[in-house]
Amino acid sequence: MSGREEEFRDFARSRAAPLHRSAYLLCGDWHLAHDLVQETLAQAYRHWHRVQQADSPDAYVRRILLNEARKRWRRRENAMPVARITTEPVVLDAADEIVRRAGLLQALLALPPGQRETVVLRYLEGMTERETATLLGCSEGTVKSQTSRALSSLRTFLDRTESRL
């Protein structure tokens, strides 16, 4: 095995799990997330020299993942619900955090792709507004507004006090 291949394998193994988690929040299906990560890393393999030369190989591969997810929405997955799910929290059991988080996930999946990507990058991956803007190819102002709109949509599933009433 060449050093180049070894480097790629190390990279793939170390990045696969976080990519898988992000992919799940982008598509809402673990199997599809698996496919997305496999395809993302295959694209990274194909353009390995570019990945290695990138300022941030992580950001480069995250960009590929977002593109792959967007392609699925465009071609196969679709983005806009015919009948949007309710944004009201379902009636929750007093301490049922699992149910609340399930509602949060559904609400996240109902967000437009741009808002969903922003939420995943900022709140799962912990990226700053500037890093998110660079990755998404938009301004920091756009990231702020996307974040604000997303938080507004998700707020009812985040207020634990209200959920417990």
Next chain:
Amino acid sequence: MKTQLETQLSDDLQQIVASQPFAPDVAAIERRGRQLRRRSAAARGAAGLGVAAGITAVALAVSTAQPGAALPGRAQPPSVAAPAVRLASATVVLDKAAVAVAVAGAGHSFVMPGPHQWIYEKGIKKSPIGVITRESWIRFDGERSADIENGKLKVLPFGSAQDGDPLATPQGAAHYLSSLPAQPRALLAAIYKKDKAEPRSQWYVNLYATAFSDLMELQSSATGAVPPKVQADVFRALALIPGIRDIKTTDMLGRPAIGITVPAINGYFLLDPTTYALIGLSYQGSGGTQITDAVVSGPGQR
């Protein structure tokens, strides 16, 4: 500094994705990566031929297509009261599909879209959040795409062209398909020849499944810009693949449909059981059903 709400969101997202083990199949990733590289190399050669063929097609065509006009020979949604599917052999079904697309296109002259024209698509599918519909646009050269987000058109500065694979763009795939031999047997032979040039490790199980997969990917990438005559040839070429079969299935709204597939491939060409029109492609239980498509001059147009 994060607000309490933002901290809560971060915690919740971490919890939602916690404890889900994942080990990448690195060998499969590398096989797929090598396949993508070879496809790019092959496509760069084929694209030149394809562009020439596309120009010829444009020169011969009478320009009757209007912006917004539905593409000739393209799918109509299945009738609401679709009858139960009665299967004939896949060969018979695909021949009917070939005749149907040829008849539908007979009254129209196909005009290959220009690189800066857009393909509008509207389709439906099931998703984790229910049955959803989607409108999208992709520029024919694959350099731009557009979606509706929050009721507003959003034009994205990327499309399938950024994959680096010319055959992944509508233009590249449509021109490549149009450049293939007109006779179904010769068309399939050309696909086999391309696949045989790759090492067996790049194939999907066997040559036949690989050829089927290729035609499915090209059909998907061409995004509704396949000339009816070529579409008919593709259907008849599919019928020649050993093991090709038809199954009873449903479209994304649960309406009866005919699925065309081969062993070892979990994907289908979906045909309307009444009209035999192509109504979508289905991959591993995802995929979608097409409602309409059209060539338009810009994103947001229908």
